[in-house]
Amino acid sequence: MTTVAGTFRIGGDLEVGRLGFGAMHLPTGPGADRAAAIAVARLAVDLGVTLIDTAHLYGGGANEELLAEALHPYADGLLITTKVGVARSADTGEWGLDGRPEVLRDQVEQALRRLRVERIELLQLHRVDPATPLADQLGALRDLRDEGKVARIGLSEVSVDELSLARETVDIASVQNRYNLLDREHEPVLAACAAAGTAFLPWRPVAHGAAGANTVVAEVAAELGATPTQVSLAWLLGRSPVVVPIPGTADPVHLAENVAAARLNLSAPQRARLDALTA
Template sequence: MTPTTFRIGGDLEVRRLGFGAMKLPTEPGDARKASLAVARRAVELGVTLIDTAHMYGWGANEELLAEALHPYPEELLVTTKVGVSRSPSGEWGLDGRPDVLRAQVDDALRRLRVDRVELLQLHRIDPETPLADQLGTLRDLRTEGKIGRIGLSEVTVAELCRAREIVDVASVQNRYNLLDREHEPVLEACAAAGIAFLPWRPVAHGTAGATAEVAAVAAELGATPTQVALAWLLDRSPVVLPIPGTARKDHLEENLAAADLRLTPAQRARLDGPAETG
């Protein structure tokens, strides 16, 4: 039986199939109203893990989620990411300087209307700032009570190992899906250590049904290729927490229904074949 929940950091329990908020429009008007409705519907359908980031609208996405969902249900985890900043000219870049990370965490607390972010992820490791300074800052913020757990994003196995020498790592968020398994070694490392693995882009955009095997399995199950791709992730390892994103209620409901899909061992074996391993 595939487990439906996972304890991030060993104690923070969430349902494994979450929601990525990146695609939600935040500009005023009907699009924003629709975004609010999608976020609320996700929680109504039992989502307890929602992923956002400072970079998504430079805080606008965090503010949208607070408008939609605050005061948050006790079981809901809204995780955000810091470490990317925008220059006055509008260009973005990695920025893990301690003062920048502190400011972005404080901004996230204000925008999300919370005193503590239970899972805070470093959006990318900044190669221009010593890793010990970046993670040391997050460790200090955890000690101060502003962060509950620390996660990483887009890291290699070597970077994960170095990071774990500095702080406890509760999660890793790397690109990974049925047709793109470049970060398979990172997933394996997370599985061995009991670290939550949040695959971003959990469905290969526009290609979920591009292989004959995916399409065939979808037809056998009376499901969509997207649902098959998400069911494969859930079946891949109990540490995998997919966070598919959408701005439409019907797509949201389709995605979340994948949690009830069960692959047979034979179907799983067929799906394990087609991939790009990098």
């Protein structure tokens, strides 16, 4: 995919286009909704997306199964990245953080089966479980990497201190934190990732509703003949070369609009106006 945004090498060697796709919103039930979800996943690849994000949490693995049904055998260069570390309680049925090594290992084994792969090229810890030592959580993932079941390890929703501590146990290839034009709480984490050349995958890359209602964003969108969402994604792509947004949608029209944002050029004055925005 040739775009203004270009590509990024996760972990220094895994090349992906800099605008990915978050599969969380794809419905996984039977019938017409499932068929439509499969069509959207396939359209993402047809439009040139090379990174698709999923997780065990999304339907307890149902989202992983959907992607495999839609896309396996996977096209050359297509990365399906998944996340582990959130589990459903057998007693209450509620989801909660669970970073115990045996749980992480079981979820990885399930992901390998559901995604129909022998190795997960990028596996991310969905959240740090405060009830389990971080070294134990990452040690389990490092062991899976050493066994050849995982190639690269990432984190999600971490602080700068947690990222630094994690690096004492294992190399960190990516960080997936909430971040967008109007929500820059994790700016220090992005800076740490940029300094280390670590991929930064912002989830919720668009402040839903708020971006369209923001006067400055709307003005820039009108100037470019684009949508506020496209402006928000283009701003992210220009924020740092390590940023790989993963906007999600179940709507094929919105998907095409999102992908087109990779070809949107913001002028220096336009970017300065957007940079000045706060939540």
